[in-house]
Amino acid sequence: YQDFTNKMLRKRGYNVSIWSPEKAGQILLDIAANNTFTLYEYFQTDVAGHRNDPDFTKEILQNLDKFLASILENRPENLTVIITSDHGNIEDHTSSQHTKNPVPAAVWGPHRELFKEVNNLTQIAPLIIALLA
DSSP states (O other): OTTTOOOHHHHTTTTOOOOOOHHHHHHHHHHHHTOOOOOOOOHHHHHHOOOOOOHHHHHHHHHHHHHHHHHHHHOTTTOOOOEEEBBBBOTTTOOOOOOOOOOEEEESSSGGGGTTTOSSSSGGGHHHHHHHO
C-alpha cells in the first residue's frame, strides 16, 4: 500500500498491522528480492505539498527518510534502487501547486552508472526496460 505504515488503512477501518518505516522498508526489500522488477509508488509527499501543512509535511518526510534509509542500508549489493518523481511541490511551502523545480533521480546499486546522464524523467523508463531485456 502506498502508505507504508498502514496508518491510513487503519483509520479507514481495515484490520491491518501498523508498521514502522524501517519494517516497511524491509518488507519492500523482501518483495524486490523475489521479483525481477518492483515499482513502489509513494505519493504522500505530493499530498503533503498540496496540503501545505508543515506538521504533516514534517511527519511524512521523517517517515520517508527512515523508510529509505532502511532500504538503502539493507539493500543487497545486486539490487539497483532508483528514486525519482514526476514533479516537485513539497519543497515550496509558498504554494500548494506543483513546482517547475528540477526533480533529481538518485540511483544506488550495480546499474547506477547507466543512469548518470539522466536529466529528464522520460529517460528513466527506457533504461529500466533495457535492463530487463
